[in-house]
Amino acid sequence: MSDLPKCPKCGSEYTYEDRDMFVCPECAHEWTADAPAQNAEDERVIRDANGNLLADGDSVTVIKDLKVKGSSSTASGR
Numbered sequence: 001m002s003d004l005p006k007c008p009k010c011g012s013e014y015t016y017e018d019r020d021m022f023v024c025p026e027c028a029h030e031w032t033a034d035a036p037a038q039n040a041e042d043e044r045v046i047r048d049a050n051g052n053l054l055a056d057g058d059s060v061t062v063i064k065d066l067k068v069k070g071s072s073s074t075a076s077g078r
Helices: none
Strands: 017-018 022-025 031-032
Touching: none
Parallel strands: none
Antiparallel strands: 017 022, 022 031
């Protein structure tokens, strides 16, 4: 087994070193050895109007018609 780190983006173990960069052949992600490790969960944080953290599968209710940019339709919670 290799002592190279797994890809922080897709988790692939087939990374390789290219000069001072690590490269993932599966998703083409490149990072340096001194780059801080980031999880996919850390990248996107979505909160509601009260500041509560929302997760996949949570139910939300739209109480105001929202204009959809580039379209003549609206998102409505009715």
